[in-house]
Amino acid sequence: GIQVEQSPPDLILQEGANSTLRCNFSDSVNNLQWFHQNPWGQLINLFYIPSGTKQNGRLSATTVATERYSLLYISSSQTTDSGVYFCAVGINSGSRLTFGEGTQLTVNP
Amino acid sequence: NAGVTQTPKFRILKIGQSMTLQCTQDMNHNYMYWYRQDPGMGLKLIYYSVGAGITDKGEVPNGYNVSRSTTEDFPLRLELAAPSQTSVYFCASSGVQERSTDTQYFGPGTRLTVL
Numbered sequence: 001g002i003q004v005e006q007s008p009p010d011l012i013l014q015e016g017a018n019s020t021l022r023c024n025f026s027d028s029v030n031n032l033q034w035f036h037q038n039p040w041g042q043l044i045n046l047f048y049i050p051s052g053t054k055q056n057g058r059l060s061a062t063t064v065a066t067e068r069y070s071l072l073y074i075s076s077s078q079t080t081d082s083g084v085y086f087c088a089v090g091i092n093s094g095s096r097l098t099f100g101e102g103t104q105l106t107v108n109p
Numbered sequence: 110n111a112g113v114t115q116t117p118k119f120r121i122l123k124i125g126q127s128m129t130l131q132c133t134q135d136m137n138h139n140y141m142y143w144y145r146q147d148p149g150m151g152l153k154l155i156y157y158s159v160g161a162g163i164t165d166k167g168e169v170p171n172g173y174n175v176s177r178s179t180t181e182d183f184p185l186r187l188e189l190a191a192p193s194q195t196s197v198y199f200c201a202s203s204g205v206q207e208r209s210t211d212t213q214y215f216g217p218g219t220r221l222t223v224l
Contacts, residue, residue: 001168004151031211043199043215086151090211096142096167097213099151 002027006087006100013077013107021072021103023087031090032063033097034072038083046072046085077107110135113216115200121222122190130185130219132200140203141183142213143167143175145196152199158183190223197221 003026013019025032034046047054047061049070054061058077063070074081084104088097116131134141139160144152144167154167158177172194174186183202187194200216 033211033213035215041197041218043201043218045212045214048212088152088213096154096157098168099144099153101151 002029002089002091002098004087004089004098004100006085006103008103009101010104011106013105015077015079015107015109017077017107018073018075019077019105021074021085021087021105023070023072023089023100025068025070025087025089027068027091029065029068029089030092031097032065032070033088034061034070035086035088036081036083037086037102043086074105077105079107079109081105082107112136113200113202113214115198115216115219117219118217119220121224122187123224124190124192126190127186127188128190128221130187130198130200130221132183132185132216133181134183134200134202134214135181136202136204136214137180138202138204138214139180141177142201142203143173143183143185144199144201145169145194146199146218147196155185155198187221192223195221195223 005024051065060073084102088099090097113134142157143155156175158164198219201213203213
């Protein structure tokens with residue numbers, strides 16, 4: 001099956017810093033999503049981005065499908081950004097997603 | 110809209126017991142999914158459904174069963190609980206009516222411990 005690798009596995013930042021999270025995948029995909037799992041375990045969808053670039057406030061994401069990677073940018077980080085960020089990919093629309101192992105982000109005040 | 114709801118929030122089972130995890134969505138989504146998340150790991154797909162009456166296995170289906178009799182509900186059944194099924198279980202849904210058709214929305218999860 002498709003392999004998903006996320007880096008770095010852990011990241012510690014001071015409040016106000018910027019960061020880039022990376023997701024590499026092993027096959028062509030038609031579905032790529034970024035999720036944030038907060039410290040209470042809730043999973044929130046950040047972006048549906050099988051290709052191109054999207055922005056939502058301090059967060060933006062870029063997927064280069066031909067090179068099989070996606071990047072999540074967090075600018076001016078806040079303590080509420082802490083948690084685990086997951087990348088998940090799927091081959092077909094509406095189909096099963098394969099999740100990466102996540103990036104654990106800690107933002108210190 | 111309540112979105113995706115799951116019950117119970119927590120449960121402790123003894124080895125060999127059975128239980129059903131409930132999942133309901135009120136967004137009229139066609140697709141529904143069950144995942145499990147072990148500590149420090151990503152999510153693994155157990156079963157999914159593309160519509161009422163249609164289900165299919167995911168990556169880790171052994172020890173589980175599902176049914177989808179309505180668009181809204183997608184229960185997950187554990188027949189003979191084993192310690193290896195200790196995990197957090199998430200239900201999710203996605204639909205074809207939205208602009209971002211494949212965006213998956215997750216429930217709050219059920220934390221299950223098998224002793």
